[in-house]
Every structure is written in structure tokens, then in C-alpha cells.
Amino acid sequence: MEDDDAPPLAVRIGKEPESNPPDRSYRSQNVQRGTSEESPVGVTVITGYLGAGKSTLVNYILNAQHGKKIAVILNEFGEEIGVERAMINEGEGGALVEEWVELANGCVCCTVKHSLVQALEQLVQRKERLDHILLETTGLADPAPLASVLWLDDQLESAITLDSIITVVDAKNLQRQLEEHLKSSFFPEAFLQIAFADVVILNKVDLVLQEGYGLDTSTILEELEKKIYDINSLATVIHTVRCQVDLCKILDRQAYGAKNLAHLEKLLEDSKSTFSRSRHDNTLRTLCIYEEQPVDLDMVRSWLEDLLWEKKSNMDVYRCKGVLNVLNSDQLHTLQVSSNN
Numbered sequence: 001m002e003d004d005d006a007p008p009l010a011v012r013i014g015k016e017p018e019s020n021p022p023d024r025s026y027r028s029q030n031v032q033r034g035t036s037e038e039s040p041v042g043v044t045v046i047t048g049y050l051g052a053g054k055s056t057l058v059n060y061i062l063n064a065q066h067g068k069k070i071a072v073i074l075n076e077f078g079e080e081i082g083v084e085r086a087m088i089n090e091g092e093g094g095a096l097v098e099e100w101v102e103l104a105n106g107c108v109c110c111t112v113k114h115s116l117v118q119a120l121e122q123l124v125q126r127k128e129r130l131d132h133i134l135l136e137t138t139g140l141a142d143p144a145p146l147a148s149v150l151w152l153d154d155q156l157e158s159a160i161t162l163d164s165i166i167t168v169v170d171a172k173n174l175q176r177q178l179e180e181h182l183k184s185s186f187f188p189e190a191f192l193q194i195a196f197a198d199v200v201i202l203n204k205v206d207l208v209l210q211e212g213y214g215l216d217t218s219t220i221l222e223e224l225e226k227k228i229y230d231i232n233s234l235a236t237v238i239h240t241v242r243c244q245v246d247l248c249k250i251l252d253r254q255a256y257g258a259k260n261l262a263h264l265e266k267l268l269e270d271s272k273s274t275f276s277r278s279r280h281d282n283t284l285r286t287l288c289i290y291e292e293q294p295v296d297l298d299m300v301r302s303w304l305e306d307l308l309w310e311k312k313s314n315m316d317v318y319r320c321k322g323v324l325n326v327l328n329s330d331q332l333h334t335l336q337v338s339s340n341n
């Protein structure tokens with residue numbers, strides 16, 4: 001990983017950078033290039049740990065009344081293409097989405113980074129102009145290299161702009177993920193995704209309410225918010241159930257526009273000295289199962305029980321999803337399991 005890819009951990013800074021910005025003139029030139037021609041297309045990066053609710057947010061945005069022509073780039077860690085897309089309601093004949101791009105078999109933050117650049121180039125060269133691009137990363141993505149692609153790529157920069165990085169977190173699992181990260185450096189992605197966010201969506205608040213933990217709900221949520229601010233004091237935190245959020249709070253934020261440039265540069269510089277290099281938790285693996293024949297639903301259920309609850313395969317499963325062609329059914333079924341839910 002190159003030094004330029006190191007992420008900006010969000011740290012509290014004073015107002016001085018405005019008056020004395022670091023000398024990164026290439027960036028300033030590119031920002032000016034973007035404003036002198038047609039305004040660049042905003043890209044919202046939607047990140048968040050496995051099963052936190054990223055696709056739920058994409059669905060919510062696409063189905064809202066925003067009047068925008070939106071393209072969606074989906075990135076899947078596994079090699080099976082189409083599973084992620086099956087989780088999203090594209091509308092009648094795909095009407096809700098202007099264009100889809102699926103990048104499978106690797107993470108946009110590392111192995112398929114170049115495919116991302118190509119995909120973005122193609123999207124902005126379309127005859128019919130897009131209003132916005134949503135990029136849903138894998139749950140294991142580190143936003144830092146993505147931000148560097150979107151901020152610094154010469155070919156892209158005049159045509160697109162990083163509008164915002166939205167990190168969706170699972171209110172029920174966040175505490176455990178952060179504790180384990182501190183103890184053992186597991187879940188580095190969960191930590192980095194928050195460090196990098198412009199907006200953190202504290203999702204699945206309903207599950208916190210259900211569980212209660214013997215504490216007042218608002219106390220639990222306040223504690224979680226505090227943990228988020230400890231990592232990133234600059235983020236806007238929004239509580240949601242099923243990612244239902246006012247779109248004004250997440251689209252067209254221009255969070256990384258020229259006016260925040262000095263501030264961002266400062267974050268990037270600061271992060272270089274403080275960042276730990278363990279980008280991916282390499283104890284995690286993905287496994288894709290492809291079955292040509294229709295499956296027996298009872299057998300699938302029993303197999304899942306053995307896998308998830310009895311732990312007969314001797315592994316922890318953080319996320320499981322799929323599209324099932326079920327015996328004696330003329331409809332496709334989707335399968336969703338996210339850890340501890």
C-alpha cells in the first residue's frame with residue numbers, strides 16, 4: 001500500500017489551516033478545473049461493516065422522490081456476481097436506476113481499484129448526463145484508498161467529485177466490534193470506516209430498543225454516539241431504523257469541496273503519522289456456493305441452523321446472503337443473515 005493511500009483519521013483541529021493551507025497545488029488546480037466546465041457529478045461512497053445496512057440505504061435512496069438520474073456501483077467481495085444486486089429494488093424494469101455497475105471478486109479499496117476508475121470514467125462519459133453516483137463498497141472496504149482515487153485521480157477529477165462518505169453502522173454490534181478492535185485489532189475496517197466518514201448512520205436502532213440491555217435506550221445510544229465521536233469528532237451522526245433518513249442530510253453535501261480543502265489536507269497529513277497499517281482483517285474469508293438444481297428449503301434451513309447456531313463447521317459466520325431457487329416454488333427467494341441479528 002502506498003503512502004498516498006493512508007487515510008485521514010478524523011482528528012479535531014483548530015481553524016488555522018484556512019489561513020495557512022499546506023502546499024498541495026495539484027489538488028487546487030483540479031478543483032478549479034471542475035468548476036470552470038460542467039459541474040462534476042457527485043459520488044457518495046456508502047460504506048459500513050458487513051450487514052450494517054448499506055444495501056438498505058441504497059434501496060431507500062433509490063426509492064425516494066429525489067428526481068435524480070442515479071447510477072449505482074456495487075462492489076462484492078465474493079466472486080458470485082448478482083447477489084448484491086438482488087438485494088436492491090431496481091423498480092419496474094430497472095426504472096429507479098440509470099445505470100448499474102457490478103465489481104465483484106475483490107474489494108474496491110485494493111484489488112479492483114482500477115476497475116472502479118474505469119467504471120467511473122465510463123459513467124461520466126455517457127451521452128446522457130448523470131446527476132449522482134452511489135458507490136456501495138463491500139463491508140470490508142477501507143475508505144482511504146477510495147477517497148484517494150476520488151480526490152486525486154487526474155483523469156476523473158474534473159468530471160466527478162467526492163460528495164460524501166456515508167458510513168452505516170449496526171447499533172447492535174458496534175460496541176462489540178470496537179471493543180474487539182481495541183483488544184485484538186480485529187475489525188479494523190469497522191474502525192476505519194467511522195474514522196473516514198462525513199456522516200455516520202447509526203442504524204438498527206430498533207434492535208437496541210428491543211434488547212434494552214437493562215439500560216435506558218437513550219443512554220445506550222448516547223454511549224454509542226460518544227464512541228463514534230471518540231474516533232471521529234467531525235462526523236454527523238444520524239440515528240435510523242432501516243436507514244430511513246432525510247435525503248437532504250446525505251446527498252449533495254459537497255463535504256469535500258474547495259471550501260473544506262485545507263481542512264481535508266490537514267487530516268490527510270495528520271493521518272500519515274498515526275495510522276496503523278492493518279487494512280484488512282485477514283482472518284476473514286468469503287465462500288460462495290453455487291447450486292444449479294432447485295434447493296429444498298427445509299434442508300437449507302437445517303444446514304443454516306447447523307452452521308450458524310450449532311457452529312458445526314467450527315467457524316463464526318458474520319454475514320450470509322443469497323438468492324435461492326427453491327424446489328416447488330416459482331419465485332426466487334432471498335436469504336439474509338447478519339451476525340447477532
Ligand SMILES: Nc1nc2c(ncn2[C@@H]2O[C@H](COP(=O)(O)OP(=O)(O)OP(=O)(O)O)[C@@H](O)[C@H]2O)c(=O)[nH]1
Nearest residue numbers: 049050051052053054055056139203204241242336
Ligand atoms: N431490524 C433491522 N434490520 C435491518 C435494519 N436495516 C437493515 N436491516 C436488515 O439487516 C440485514 C442486512 O442489511 P443490508 O442492507 O443487506 O446490509 P449490507 O450492509 O448491505 O450488507 P453487506 O453488503 O453484506 O455487508 C438485512 O436483512 C436487512 O433487512 C434495521 O434498521 N433494523
